[in-house]
Amino acid sequence: MSPAASTVSSLGHALLGLLARRPSTGYELARRMDRPVGYFWTAHHGQIYPELARLEGAGLVAHELIEGAGPRPTKRYAVTPAGLAALREWVASEFDPGPVRDLEQLRVWSLWTVAPDEARTLVRALRERRAGQLADWERQREEVAAEPGADDPASPVFASLMSLEGGVRVAAALLGWCDLMLDRLAADPDSRD
Amino acid sequence: MSPAASTVSSLGHALLGLLARRPSTGYELARRMDRPVGYFWTAHHGQIYPELARLEGAGLVAHELIEGAGPRPTKRYAVTPAGLAALREWVASEFDPGPVRDLEQLRVWSLWTVAPDEARTLVRALRERRAGQLADWERQREEVAAEPGADDPASPVFASLMSLEGGVRVAAALLGWCDLMLDRLAADPDSRD
DNA sequence: CCTTTCATGTAATGGGTTACATGATTCG
């Protein structure tokens, strides 16, 4: 019945996950990619609109026309039963951890090439950024934890809370890591007086 | 003197970082992308060879021919002084944290769509994988910490140690996160007896 | 002899970013 349902990209699963929580227009999906989800998945509208068309071709989402502002008709998308089934199957399926690309770590890995005071400046900048992110996520976590359904594994609020909890823990770990590096860089023999 | 030196990709910086530590053939660079660096940056040879050619065109690396096994001449690349300068400049430069794409977090964010026992199975798999990774990195960290130069910020060993330390801390945080999720999933009302 | 490792390249395809294009409504 749905012949192309087998090949859904990661972005497709991200969109299915967003629409399973709440029907949205393509434009709204692009904006929703900022908070909660955007911490671990992002996309621009130039990628979202074609992907929605593909998902619809595979019968995983459907749109209805609503009144809206654009020059073209405004479409609100929602997951179909087949789309929800595809999402469920993907969540529980086997997986290999995708390739990791972390520019921050890559910089640190070449930190030895610069003078110690430049290294300290960089790590201080990393630390500030991370501290801001941690505060931000902690605040959001408190907000979400107060919402109804936060303890119910069948509620999207529960899953949001778990994601934010992961983000908070990673950010806290990386903040401590920056402090360790500042400590080790200060203990450097070249900067003793 | 080097007119195209301004536009170096992230992969280019990764390769410069590798070559600044030790001259290598393209083939060796591909293999070196596994351990230490591969934890936060990966590339296949199909991407590496063209990038080396671009870097050489910009005067940032240079090759010499050595005896080797292939049908074509074997090339050993090394960074030029201009290449080392470009690497240093990049390490200390302003930066925006690139887009994050984490399939693991994306799955957890849609965890509410599956039955609690399927969710537990998934998180247990995540936990096992993470525990293995943590053990692996901890072992490597101990190895690197014993090498000479591990305390010297001007030594690549120091930078390797810091990178591994970051990896260990993040992996430990994520392991604790898995335990938290298993705890919350067990406390679920649907599975009370 | 067969498989693995060394070794370099290109081509096809897919994923992702940026820029171009269009136009209505709302707020200052």
Place this chain on the structure above:
DNA sequence: CGAATCATGTAACCCATTACATGAAAGG
């Protein structure tokens, strides 16, 4: 009346993965 927001789409370009292509040396 100008800027921001809502809203959808396409095109050009870059980055990354996978597959095709080739062939020597070493080890079992």
